[in-house]
Amino acid sequence: MNLDLHPLQGCRTLYRWQHGHLEHHLRTLHPQWGERPLTITSQDLASNASFVNYVRHHRLVDPCTGQDLELVEKSIRKVAFIGSQEARFYRARDMLRGSKHFHYPACLGVIETPWESLIFTGFARGKPPRMQAIAKQLALGIAELESLSHRYLSQQPWHKAPLFWSMDFFRPWFLLRPRFNFARCLPELERLAQSDERFNGLADSFKAFEPLLARLGRAARRSPRCISHMDYLRKNLFIDNGQLQLIDWSEVKVGRVGFDGGAYLGALFRRKDMPVFLTARQQFLDAYREALPAGFDTGEALRNLHYMFLLNALFHCLRPETIAEYQEKQRMPVLRQKYDYLLSLL
Numbered sequence: 303m304n305l306d307l308h309p310l311q312g313c314r315t316l317y318r319w320q321h322g323h324l325e326h327h328l329r330t331l332h333p334q335w336g337e338r339p340l341t342i343t344s345q346d347l348a349s350n351a352s353f354v355n356y357v358r359h360h361r362l363v364d365p366c367t368g369q370d371l372e373l374v375e376k377s378i379r380k381v382a383f384i385g386s387q388e389a390r391f392y393r394a395r396d397m398l399r400g401s402k403h404f405h406y407p408a409c410l411g412v413i414e415t416p417w418e419s420l421i422f423t424g425f426a427r428g429k430p431p432r433m434q435a436i437a438k439q440l441a442l443g444i445a446e447l448e449s450l451s452h453r454y455l456s457q458q459p460w461h462k463a464p465l466f467w468s469m470d471f472f473r474p475w476f477l478l479r480p481r482f483n484f485a486r487c488l489p490e491l492e493r494l495a496q497s498d499e500r501f502n503g504l505a506d507s508f509k510a511f512e513p514l515l516a517r518l519g520r521a522a523r524r525s526p527r528c529i530s531h532m533d534y535l536r537k538n539l540f541i542d543n544g545q546l547q548l549i550d551w552s553e554v555k556v557g558r559v560g561f562d563g564g565a566y567l568g569a570l571f572r573r574k575d576m577p578v579f580l581t582a583r584q585q586f587l588d589a590y591r592e593a594l595p596a597g598f599d600t601g602e603a604l605r606n607l608h609y610m611f612l613l614n615a616l617f618h619c620l621r622p623e624t625i626a627e628y629q630e631k632q633r634m635p636v637l638r639q640k641y642d643y644l645l646s647l648l
């Protein structure tokens with residue numbers, strides 16, 4: 303059985319008071335297996351996110367049907383018994399049912415213990431895409447994700463409100479993260495200007511983004527809510543026969559329409575030189591404008607996209623690690639070009 307080709311199915315969350323063995327968990331998720339013997343081979347997959355204990359690929363034979371099963375187990379540590387965003391998102395993953403542009407590995411179930419969340423999904427096949435080459439496909443997928451999740455969130459009963467409230471982008475536990483506060487990086491830019499006159503006066507110019515971002519943030523806060531994945535990186539996407547599969551919801555938020563486009567373009571801006579970025583940006587925006595359902599205000603979505611793009615791009619281009627990297631590779635003129643582009647958006 304190829305789990306990743308299954309349509310989205312109800313993803314159950316089960317609660318356990320104790321750590322258990324993998325085999326025990328798998329039997330819990332597949333009660334039809336009873337006590338039939340299982341042989342499982344497992345392999346660790348590379349993962350970096352904080353709070354992730356491990357990500358593992360398991361292979362076994364379904365003892366009832368004799369078919370090969372491949373699945374992925376992601377273990378996420380809890381802090382003070384509080385579960386991760388990702389595990390919370392899986393409780394509502396049914397919202398993605400009916401998605402045509404993005405495909406998602408089937409969710410087999412989530413097991414919650416007081417110490418960790420174990421998320422079991424199907425194993426996705428395919429190659430990591432070239433991010434600039436899938437701008438149009440991403441635009442269609444993102445517009446669809448935003449529209450499906452917006453509809454879902456607006457139909458939720460009141461008792462689910464605390465769950466979505468806690469996942470909202472505008473909560474202080476997200477907003478206070480360094481990555482959304484580029485101004486902390488400006489002293490480093492001032493220091494750079496002392497040794498490299500090409501960067502003279504730029505820190506002052508960048509300060510003008512603070513009131514602009516505050517304004518964009520206030521407007522975004524009042525705009526339509528949706529689920530935003532926020533982590534469009536090569537390693538989180540698989541392309542197989544033209545189909546795009548999206549994984550890794552560790553950055554998921556209740557965001558606003560437009561945020562995911564800004565997150566994608568921000569990540570692309572960080573990694574690519576200007577010509578590649580500008581071409582992909584145009585392709586993305588053209589396709590996204592076209593794909594956004596009539597119920598959304600395009601101007602509002604693009605303003606939110608701009609907000610999220612600026613938050614990401616400013617932080618990544620100004621942080622000391624980025625400056626050091628460009629210095630080391632002797633690419634400071636390229637960095638200066640990126641700064642000029644950002645400042646042209648003021």
Ligand SMILES: Nc1ncnc2c1ncn2[C@@H]1O[C@H](COP(=O)(O)OP(=O)(O)OP(=O)(O)O)[C@@H](O)[C@H]1O
Binds near residue numbers: 357424551
């Ligand atoms: N369902 C899946 N199918 C195939 N491979 C997967 C799947 N889930 C995870 N992986 C592989 O494991 C890696 C880590 O998983 P994931 O991205 O969920 O964890 P993470 O800790 O958030 O990682 P990172 O911060 O490095 O993105 C992925 O980049 C991917 O290569």
Ligand SMILES: [Mg+2]
Binds near residue numbers: 537538550
């Ligand atoms: Mg990942």
